[in-house]
Structures are given as structure tokens and as C-alpha cells.
Amino acid sequence: MTTATTMKIRARSSSDKQIKRRKLLDTALDLFNRQGYQGTSIEMITEKAGVSTGTFYLYFKGKVEIYQLLNFEGNEILFRLIEDAMSWPGMTSIARLSAIAGAYYRYYAEYPGYYKISSILNIGQKDFRRKSEMQGQLNQQANQILRLIESVLQAGIDNGELEPVDTWQATTALWGMLDGLLILAEREHQNLIIDACDDFFKQGLNILIHGLLKRQDAV
Amino acid sequence: MTTATTMKIRARSSSDKQIKRRKLLDTALDLFNRQGYQGTSIEMITEKAGVSTGTFYLYFKGKVEIYQLLNFEGNEILFRLIEDAMSWPGMTSIARLSAIAGAYYRYYAEYPGYYKISSILNIGQKDFRRKSEMQGQLNQQANQILRLIESVLQAGIDNGELEPVDTWQATTALWGMLDGLLILAEREHQNLIIDACDDFFKQGLNILIHGLLKRQDAV
Amino acid sequence: MTTATTMKIRARSSSDKQIKRRKLLDTALDLFNRQGYQGTSIEMITEKAGVSTGTFYLYFKGKVEIYQLLNFEGNEILFRLIEDAMSWPGMTSIARLSAIAGAYYRYYAEYPGYYKISSILNIGQKDFRRKSEMQGQLNQQANQILRLIESVLQAGIDNGELEPVDTWQATTALWGMLDGLLILAEREHQNLIIDACDDFFKQGLNILIHGLLKRQDAV
Amino acid sequence: MTTATTMKIRARSSSDKQIKRRKLLDTALDLFNRQGYQGTSIEMITEKAGVSTGTFYLYFKGKVEIYQLLNFEGNEILFRLIEDAMSWPGMTSIARLSAIAGAYYRYYAEYPGYYKISSILNIGQKDFRRKSEMQGQLNQQANQILRLIESVLQAGIDNGELEPVDTWQATTALWGMLDGLLILAEREHQNLIIDACDDFFKQGLNILIHGLLKRQDAV
DNA sequence: TATGAATGAGTTTTCATTCAT
DNA sequence: AATGAATGAAAACTCATTCAT
Numbered sequence: 001m002t003t004a005t006t007m008k009i010r011a012r013s014s015s016d017k018q019i020k021r022r023k024l025l026d027t028a029l030d031l032f033n034r035q036g037y038q039g040t041s042i043e044m045i046t047e048k049a050g051v052s053t054g055t056f057y058l059y060f061k062g063k064v065e066i067y068q069l070l071n072f073e074g075n076e077i078l079f080r081l082i083e084d085a086m087s088w089p090g091m092t093s094i095a096r097l098s099a100i101a102g103a104y105y106r107y108y109a110e111y112p113g114y115y116k117i118s119s120i121l122n123i124g125q126k127d128f129r130r131k132s133e134m135q136g137q138l139n140q141q142a143n144q145i146l147r148l149i150e151s152v153l154q155a156g157i158d159n160g161e162l163e164p165v166d167t168w169q170a171t172t173a174l175w176g177m178l179d180g181l182l183i184l185a186e187r188e189h190q191n192l193i194i195d196a197c198d199d200f201f202k203q204g205l206n207i208l209i210h211g212l213l214k215r216q217d218a219v
Numbered sequence: 220m221t222t223a224t225t226m227k228i229r230a231r232s233s234s235d236k237q238i239k240r241r242k243l244l245d246t247a248l249d250l251f252n253r254q255g256y257q258g259t260s261i262e263m264i265t266e267k268a269g270v271s272t273g274t275f276y277l278y279f280k281g282k283v284e285i286y287q288l289l290n291f292e293g294n295e296i297l298f299r300l301i302e303d304a305m306s307w308p309g310m311t312s313i314a315r316l317s318a319i320a321g322a323y324y325r326y327y328a329e330y331p332g333y334y335k336i337s338s339i340l341n342i343g344q345k346d347f348r349r350k351s352e353m354q355g356q357l358n359q360q361a362n363q364i365l366r367l368i369e370s371v372l373q374a375g376i377d378n379g380e381l382e383p384v385d386t387w388q389a390t391t392a393l394w395g396m397l398d399g400l401l402i403l404a405e406r407e408h409q410n411l412i413i414d415a416c417d418d419f420f421k422q423g424l425n426i427l428i429h430g431l432l433k434r435q436d437a438v
Numbered sequence: 439m440t441t442a443t444t445m446k447i448r449a450r451s452s453s454d455k456q457i458k459r460r461k462l463l464d465t466a467l468d469l470f471n472r473q474g475y476q477g478t479s480i481e482m483i484t485e486k487a488g489v490s491t492g493t494f495y496l497y498f499k500g501k502v503e504i505y506q507l508l509n510f511e512g513n514e515i516l517f518r519l520i521e522d523a524m525s526w527p528g529m530t531s532i533a534r535l536s537a538i539a540g541a542y543y544r545y546y547a548e549y550p551g552y553y554k555i556s557s558i559l560n561i562g563q564k565d566f567r568r569k570s571e572m573q574g575q576l577n578q579q580a581n582q583i584l585r586l587i588e589s590v591l592q593a594g595i596d597n598g599e600l601e602p603v604d605t606w607q608a609t610t611a612l613w614g615m616l617d618g619l620l621i622l623a624e625r626e627h628q629n630l631i632i633d634a635c636d637d638f639f640k641q642g643l644n645i646l647i648h649g650l651l652k653r654q655d656a657v
Numbered sequence: 658m659t660t661a662t663t664m665k666i667r668a669r670s671s672s673d674k675q676i677k678r679r680k681l682l683d684t685a686l687d688l689f690n691r692q693g694y695q696g697t698s699i700e701m702i703t704e705k706a707g708v709s710t711g712t713f714y715l716y717f718k719g720k721v722e723i724y725q726l727l728n729f730e731g732n733e734i735l736f737r738l739i740e741d742a743m744s745w746p747g748m749t750s751i752a753r754l755s756a757i758a759g760a761y762y763r764y765y766a767e768y769p770g771y772y773k774i775s776s777i778l779n780i781g782q783k784d785f786r787r788k789s790e791m792q793g794q795l796n797q798q799a800n801q802i803l804r805l806i807e808s809v810l811q812a813g814i815d816n817g818e819l820e821p822v823d824t825w826q827a828t829t830a831l832w833g834m835l836d837g838l839l840i841l842a843e844r845e846h847q848n849l850i851i852d853a854c855d856d857f858f859k860q861g862l863n864i865l866i867h868g869l870l871k872r873q874d875a876v
Numbered sequence: 877t878a879t880g881a882a883t884g885a886g887t888t889t890t891c892a893t894t895c896a897t
Numbered sequence: 898a899a900t901g902a903a904t905g906a907a908a909a910c911t912c913a914t915t916c917a918t
Contacts, residue, residue, distance in 0.1 A: 017877095038257050041912060052879045054915080063913065126258030142406075166422065172403050173423030180399020184391055203385065204392035210429065236902085260887060271904045276889070455881085476695050477783030479908060490883045495910065603864070610841055611861035618837020622829050625799075641823065642830030648867065674898090698891060709900045711894085720892065 021059050023049045025073070028066050029113045037067060037117075064127050067117070068134040074114030075141040078107045082145060086152065093156025094209060100149060101178055101205045108182050115182070146171050177204070240278045242268050244292070247285050248332045256286060256336075286336070287353040293333030294360040297326045301364060305371070312375025313428060319368060320397055320424045327401050334401070365390055396423070459497045461487050463511075466504050467551045475505060475555075505555070506572040512552030513579040516545045520583060524590070531594025532647060538587060539616055539643045546620050554624070584609055615642070678716050680706045682730070685723050686770045694724060694774075721784050724774070725791040731771030732798040735764045739802060743809070750813025751866060757806060758835055762858050765839050772839070803828050834861070 027049040031040040042063060046056050060066045085099035108115045150171040156162035181204045246268040250259040261282055265275050279285045304318035327334045369390040375381035400423045465487040469478040480501060484494050498504045523537035546553045588609040594600035619642045684706040688697040699720060703713050717723045742756035765772045807828040813819035838861045 042914080043912075046880095053881090053913090054879050055877085057914070058877070125253070125255040165426075169422045170426065173400060173426055176400035176403035176423060177396035178399065179402060180395035180397065181392060182395075183398060183402070184395035203388045204395065207384070207389065207392055239902095261889085262887085272888090272906095273890080273904055274902080277902065282888075458881095473783050480910080481908080491885095491909090492883055492911080493881080496881065501909070607861070608864065611838060611864055614837035614839075614841035614861065615834035616837065617841060618833035618835065619830060620833075621840070622833035622836060641826045642833060645822075645827065645830055699893080700891075710892095710902090711900050712898080714893070715898070 017059075020049075020051065020055075024051070024056065024059055025066065025070060029070050029117065032067065032070070032117050033113045037063075065134070068138065070114070071118050071138055072134070072141065074111065074118055075138065075145075077111055077114060078104070079141065079145055079148075081107050082148060086148070093152055093159065093161045096152045097149075097156075097174065097209060098205065100152070101201075104178050104182070105201050108185075116186070146175060149174060181205075236278075239268075239270070239274075243270070243275065243278055244285065244289060248289050248336065251286065251289070251336050252332045256282075284353070287357065289333070290337050290357055291353065291360070293326075293330065293337050294357065294364075296330055296333060297323070298360065298364055300326050301367060305367070312371055312378065312380045315371045316368075316375075316393070316428060317424065319371070320420070323397050323401070324420050327404075335405070365394060368393060400424075455497075458487075458489065458493075462489070462494065462497055463504065463508060467508050467555065470505065470508070470555050471551050475501075503572070506576065508552065509556050509576055510572065510579070512549065512556050513576065513583075515549055515552060516542070517579065517583055519545050520586060524586070531590055531597065531599045534590045535587075535594075535612070535647060536643065538590070539639070542616050542620070543639050546623075553620070584613060587612060619643075674716075677706075677708065677712075681708070681713065681716055682723065682727060686727050686774065689724065689727070689774050690770045694720075722791070725795065727771070728775050728795055729791070729798065731768065731775055732795065732802075734768055734771060735761070736798065736802055736805075738764050739805060743805070750809055750816065750818045753809045754806075754813075754831065754866060757809070758858075761835050761839070765842075773843070803832055806831060 024045060028040070028045045031044055031048065034040075035044070042056055043053060045066075046053050060069070081103040082100050085103035086096050088099075091099065150167050153162065153165075153167045153170050153174075157164050157167065181201055185201065243264065247259070247264045250263055250267065253259075254263070259282075261275055262272060264285075265272050279288070300322040301319050304322035305315050307318075310318065369386050372381065372384075372386045372389050372393075376383050376386065400420055404420065462483060466478070466483050469482055469486065472478075473482070478501075480494055481491060483504075484491050498507070519541040520538055523541035524534050526537075529537065588605050591600065591603075591605045591608050591612075595602050595605065619639055623639065681702060685697070685702045688701055688705065691697075692701070699713055700710060702723075703710050717726070738760040739757050742760035743753050745756075748756065807824050810819065810822075810824045810827050810831075814821050814824065838858055842858065
């Protein structure tokens with residue numbers, strides 16, 4: 001029993017395990033962002049996290065799983081940010097939509113690592129052919145968010161703030177636009193065309209919301 | 220003695236070579252769409268195209284090159300569609316914007332393969348670190364399109380149709396939104412939530428354009 | 439539970455690893471000798487060594503590295519043989535030169551594998567263009583040997599045994615001649631012309647040394 | 658029959674063929690020197706020589722053959738140089754040996770391309786396993802040269818100029834030494850240690866010949 | 877639990893040679 | 898005689914995953 005000093009400490013308690021697991025997740029997130037999914041090997045992750053290759057497989061089924069778990073986490077963060085932004089009573093629907101957009105932007109700005117792996121990176125679809133149980137969960141999460149927005153739009157229509165549009169269409173439109181703005185922002189940012197991301201996003205949102213306001217003319 | 224279109228024919232004339240080249244490009248496009256970039260091997264492409272491995276390298280420098288060439292082609296198609304859509308004299312700026320969006324939608328609907336490899340797929344960034352000569356061209360192409368839109372917006376502002384907004388911001392906003400809509404459409408389409416893509420896209424655009432029209436109120 | 443020397447054993451201890459590493463080095467040396475550098479593939483080495491392809495890369499960076507390591511080892515053996523041969527006190531310079539030659543011959547005779555890869559084989563220069571860190575070390579080793587000989591010649595001149603010739607020229611001459619003799623011996627040996635290599639080498643050396651002795655007439 | 662202007666001219670006459678053949682040989686020699694044997698592809702040779710890939714195989718059986726033919730040519734040149742150097746009547750044996758060495762040096766200095774492919778470059782032996790008919794001829798040539806030297810030594814011994822040594826041993830010794838000197842010269846030349854190759858070679862030869870002169874003492 | 881050596885299928889790419897034209 | 902498109906068997910190297918310890 002004299003190995004204590006040099007050997008790596010085993011995760012005896014459940015919290016030790018959690019710490020190790022977290023470390024692996026964080027390291028993977030960082031590397032997926034920097035090197036891409038394909039460009040990140042398990043060995044890179046484990047080495048940087050200070051564990052052995054084999055240990056990785058004690059915590060995760062494989063490379064795909066850890067990637068999907070990170071996406072899951074990201075979606076949860078985003079969902080919570082959006083919920084928080086909408087939780088103040090007495091907001092108008094427009095203000096709520098604005099808050100949702102703001103939350104998405106915060107997610108993009110404050111959790112770029114999570115944002116980027118879901119939107120920018122993409123995996124050779126082959127990897128996902130089989131293990132799709134979690135993929136289902138991921139889609140569910142995305143849907144939850146959309147449903148939240150839809151409910152806000154519905155409320156806005158109900159109280160006369162907004163035009164009576166098809167709520168699901170308007171929801172996807174809104175979300176798609178926000179998404180598109182961020183993707184473009186990200187893309188152009190790298191090309192140094194956009195510097196003030198913040199403004200860029202607000203301006204886009206502004207135009208969009210005006211389009212939803214009542215008293216608009218048809219094309 | 221007509222060789223017709225059967226395989227295993229030696230490409231003697233330059234047009235034979237063009238046909239073979241096209242076959243390879245088309246096959247690659249198909250596979251990139253189905254399996255992703257990383258998930259598609261040279262062998263898959265050549266086997267499906269009915270040529271040997273070596274032949275591939277007779278026509279292309281490597282996997283990266285064929286991928287970039289396909290992107291280039293896609294961008295060209297899109298650019299031409301947009302130009303065509305705008306080429307009618309006597310259109311209002313609003314109508315022109317509408318036409319641009321319509322062209323983008325047509326691109327998405329009629330050339331889904333091209334659309335998908337540029338927007339949906341993404342490559343392990345590593346592969347593109349070095350060979351960036353063509354990458355430069357690709358960025359230029361994307362820019363050309365944005366500049367086109369910007370000029371339309373500017374014209375709309377000049378003739379009083381549109382609010383005097385920052386044209387570059389509005390351009391990126393518009394494009395980003397269109398992009399985002401299509402991405403979402405694509406994503407949701409797979410989940411079978413959206414069936415009438417067409418309507419969905421039009422509705423989104425409608426909302427957007429109203430936001431740009433004059434006489435809008437500020438948030 | 440002694441694992442003995444059977445294959446397919448996991449190298450747990452560091453000495454196990456050393457054994458496996460050695461096995462790979464020895465196998466490579468053998469194959470380089472028999473098939474040449476280009477004619478030897480990694481697969482040949484690993485198959486003969488009883489490990490998988492991947493294992494090779496666990497121990498060496500690549501084919502070039504293992505080749506250079508073998509050259510390095512060979513040079514070290516030669517250097518040690520020469521040092522040993524000269525280490526007896528009270529030898530005349532002539533005797534020392536003779537001992538050096540003898541050591542070189544021993545190297546040729548007892549470590550033919552090492553001898554051959556450095557002198558006979560040659561690599562497609564392309565492979566060595568870049569990775570030259572070790573190549574530098576290899577050149578240094580070769581130089582060390584030449585400097586050793588030079589010092590012996592200098593001593594011989596200083597004590598009047600030898601003609602006062604340019605020591606560096608004489609050194610390279612001596613070494614080149616030894617080298618040439620062995621190369622010819624090797625070449626002819628394959629053609630079965632020379633059987634008594636030993637004598638052949640001694641005779642050559644004899645002639646050479648007489649040329650260096652004092653009291654010689656000029657041509 | 659209107660293709661005359663643009664098409665490449667066919668080798669109608671036998672001399673046309675010879676010219677094309679020579680061009681291929683010369684180009685190959687140049688490239689083998691610069692890129693090494695493995696580093697030179699048939700395509701490189703044909704492109705530089707201005708013919709098509711297929712044409713190469715009209716003139717040569719393959720890559721190995723052209724390499725061996727070049728070696729053959731080189732040996733012939735060397736043999737003729739040596740013959741020429743010895744052809745003057747009334748030379749002493751010592752002078753003849755000196756002349757042979759000079760001829761070898763001239764070969765090295767004036768036909769470096771030929772010299773280098775035979776001594777410095779080497780081929781993965783695998784390539785030579787089968788096609789050894791020509792290899793036999795090459796060995797014969799080398800032998801011819803050695804026999805020539807042997808006859809000179811014999812004459813020198815017969816007329817009392819030289820010690821009565823074993824002529825074959827002395828021959829191989831002499832030749833091996835010359836060879837070794839040039840190899841070292843070449844090697845060190847690249848490392849910039851030797852600048853005056855000429856002197857270096859003469860000095861080595863000088864030492865050697867003195868060793869063969871009569872009235873030498875035994876070791 | 878934890879390790880990390882071992883695996884081997886899989887990938888991109890090269891090139892001597894062939895053969896239809 | 899000449900072409901050059903086509904071939905396909907290598908080759909070097911990678912890496913997710915396994916499993917003996």
C-alpha cells in the first residue's frame with residue numbers, strides 16, 4: 001500500500017467521479033471548439049484531463065456520446081436562460097420576444113463553446129446513424145424552446161399586440177432568423193466584417209419585431 | 220460502334236473527360252450529402268462513379284479540392300439565380316428583395332445537394348488550414364451576393380421605399396434571417412414538423428420585409 | 439504464470455516495452471538489410487515482429503525514425519569498438535591505426551547488419567529532406583570517429599613515426615580507404631570473388647600504412 | 658494529313674528514335690541525380706523529355722531497365738577513360754596506376770551524374786530481385802576494370818618495380834581505396850569539410866602508391 | 877476503478893505499368 | 898509509333914475502442 005504518492009487517486013466517492021466526469025466534459029468541449037469534432041481524439045481529451053484512455057470509457061460510451069451530452073448541456077443552459085428572461089411578470093409580448101432574443105444572444109456571447117459545437121461544428125453524419133436515442137432527446141429540447149416562443153406569440157395575438165399570424169410559422173421564422181443572424185455573425189466575425197456583434201444582432205431583431213407589430217401592410 | 224454511356228470507356232476526347240469529371244462531382248455531391256464530408260471516402264466516390272481510385276486523382280488534387288469545387292459551383296448557381304431574379308426592370312426594391320429571397324428558396328428547393336453541403340455540413344477545420352487559395356474565392360463569392368443585396372437596399376432607401384437604416388447591417392440581417400429560416404426548415408423538415416416549406420419561408424420573409432417598410436414604429 | 443517469451447503479451451512493465459521495442463528494431467534491421475529501406479514496409483516489420491501495425495507507431499514516429507535510430511546504434515557500436523581498440527597504453531601510432539582498422543573490420547564482420555544499412559543502403563533522399571534533427575546527430579557521430587583518427591595521426595607525426603602530412607587529409611584518406619575496401623569486399627563477396635575477407639582487408643591496410651611510414655620516396 | 662503542325666513528330670527514321678531514346682536517358686540521369694531513384698517517377702522523366710508516358714515503354718522495359726542502362730553507360734565511359742589513360746607506351750607501372758587513379762577521378766569530376774547514380778544512389782533491392790540479366794552484365798563490366806588494374810600490377814611486379822604481392826588482393830585494395838576516397842569526398846563535400854577534392858584525392862593516392870613501392874618494411 | 881498497451885480496419889494518396897485509341 | 902487515360906495494388910499512418918493487468 002505504498003503506492004499512494006505516485007499513483008493517480010481513484011475516484012472513491014461519488015463526488016470524485018462527478019469531478020472527473022466534469023473535467024472530461026469541459027476538456028472535450030474546449031477541444032471540440034478548437035479542433036473540431038473529427039480533429040479531436042479521445043487521447044487528446046484524456047491527456048488534457050489527466051486521466052488514462054481507458055478511464056474515458058468508464059464515464060462515456062464513446063466519442064459520439066460525449067459530444068451529444070455536451071449538446072444536451074448547451075441546450076439546457078439556453079433553455080434556462082430563456083426561461084429566466086421571460087419570467088418577469090407584467091411584460092408585454094413584444095418585450096418577452098425581445099427578452100428571448102436577448103437570452104439567445106447571451107447564450108452565444110457567454111457560452112460560445114456550447115453555442116459553437118451545436119451550430120457551427122457538424123459531424124460526419126455516419127457517426128450518428130446508430131446511436132440516435134440521445135439524438136431524439138436533443139430534438140425534444142429544441143422543440144421545448146420553440147413551444148415556449150410559440151406560447152408568447154399566442155399570448156401577444158390574444159391580447160391584440162400582434163397580428164393574428166400562424167403561431168407555429170411565426171415561431172420558426174423568429175427562431176430561424178435569430179439563428180441565422182448568429183451564424184452569419186459568427187461567420188463574418190471570422191472574416192472581420194462585423195465587429196459590433198451586439199448591435200448587429202439588435203438591429204436585426206428590431207427589424208424583425210417591427211414586422212410582427214400590428215398595423216402592418218401586406219406585401 | 221456507339222459507346223453510349225456505358226462505363227469503363229476511356230475518355231479520349233476532352234468532352235469524354237468532362238463527362239467523367241462531372242460524374243465524379245455529382246457522385247461526390249450526393250455522398251457528401253448523405254454521409255457527410257468525413258463520412259465519405261474517396262473509395263466510396265470512385266466505386267459509385269464506376270472508376271478506380273487512381274482515376275479520381277487524375278481529375279482532382281484530393282478530397283478537399285472536390286469539396287471546394289462543389290461549393291464553388293453551388294455558389295455560382297445561387298448567384299445566377301439571384302441575378303436572374305433581379306434582372307426584371309421596373310421592380311420596386313421590396314419586390315427585388317422578395318425576388319432575392321425567392322431565388323434563395325429556389326436554390327434550396329431545386330439544388331438541395333448544393334445547398335446542404337455549404338450550409339449544413341461542416342468540415343473538420345483541420346483539413347482547410349492550408350489549402351486556402353480556393354477558400355478565398357469562396358468567401359469572395361459569398362460577399363458578392365451580400366453586396367448585391369446591399370445595393371438593392373440602398374436603392375430602396377434612396378427612393379424612399381425603405382427606412383434609412385445602415386445598409387450593411389440590414390443586409391447581413393436579411394441574409395442571416397433567410398439563412399436561418401432555411402436551416403431551421405431543413406432541421407425541422409427532417410423531424411417532419413414543417414411540411415409546407417414554401418409557405419413557411421414566405422411567411423418569414425413577409426414578416427421581415429414589413430419590418431423594413433417605412434412608417435414603422437420604434438420598439 | 440511465467441509469460442516466457444511468447445508473443446501477444448501486453449507489455450506492462452517498462453522492461454517489457456523495451457523488449458518489444460528491441461524486437462521491432464532487430465526485425466527492422468534484418469529487413470532493411472534484406473529488402474532495402476524502400477523495399478521494407480511497416481507491415482512487413484510488424485508482421486515479422488508479431489505485433490499489429492498500430493503498435494509500431496506506439497514505439498516509433500515512423501519508418502524514417504526507426505531507420506535513423508538503427509544507424510545511430512550502429513555508429514555507437516562502431517565508436518565503442520574503436521575506442522576499445524585504442525585504449526591500450528603504450529601502443530605505437532602505427533599499432534593504433536592498425537587497431538582502428540581492425541575495429542572497423544570487426545564491426546563489419548560482427549555487426550554486418552548495422553554496417554550494411556549505413557554504407558550500402560541509401561534512402562530516397564526525399565525522405566530525409568525534412569527530419570534532420572537526428573541526421574545532424576548522425577553526422578556528428580561520423581565526425582567524432584574521424585577526429586579520433588586524426589589525433590592518432592598527429593601523435594604519430596609528433597613522435598616521428600610518421601611523415602608530417604596534412605592530418606585531416608590523411609585521416610579522410612585512411613578512413614575512405616577502409617570504407618572503400620569494405621564496400622568492395624561486400625560487393626565482391628556477393629559475387630563470390632573474395633572469400634578471405636579478413637586477409638584482403640589486412641593486406642589493404644598493410645599497403646596503406648607503409649605509405650604513411652617515414653623514409654618513403656616521393657613519386 | 659493536316660495534323661503536321663500541332664502534333665508531335667513521330668520518330669520515322671531510326672535516328673529519330675535514337676534521339677528520343679537519348680533524350681529519355683539524359684533526362685532520367687539528371688532526375689535520378691537530383692531526386693534519387695525512388696523519387697523520380699516515369700511521368701517526371703517523360704514530361705521533362707517531352708514525350709508521353711506510354712512512349713517510355715516503347716524504348717525501355719521499365720524504370721529498372723533505364724537505371725541499369727545508365728549504369729552500363731557510366732561503366733563504359735569509365736572503362737574507356739581508364740583504357741585511354743593507360744594507352745601510352747613506355748609508362749612505368751607506377752605511372753600507369755597513377756593514370757588509372759587519375760582517370761577514375763576524371764570520371765568522378767567530369768561525369769558526376771554517372772558517378773553518382775552508381776555509387777551514391779541505391780535502390781531498394783526488391784526492385785532488382787527479378788530482372789538480373791543486366792545486373793550480371795554490370796558486374797562483368799566492373800570486373801573488366803579490376804582485371805585491367807591487376808594486369809598493370811602484375812607487370813610492375815614482373816619488372817621489379819613493385820613488391821611481389823598477391824595481385825588480386827592488391828587490385829581490390831587499390832580500387833576499394835580509390836572508391837572509398839571518392840565516396841568520402843562526395844559525402845564530406847556535402848558537409849563542406851573538403852573543398853579541394855583534387856588534392857585530397859592525389860594525396861590519398863600518393864600514400865597508397867608509396868605503400869606498394871619496393872623496399873618497404875613489413876608491419 | 878483505473879490503466880495504457882495493443883489492436884486493425886480504415887483513410888488518403890502515389891505511381892509503375894497497361895492498353896484502347 | 899505514339900498517346901495519355903485508366904488502373905489498382907501498395908504504402909504510411911491514425912484512432913476509437915478493447916481488455917489484460
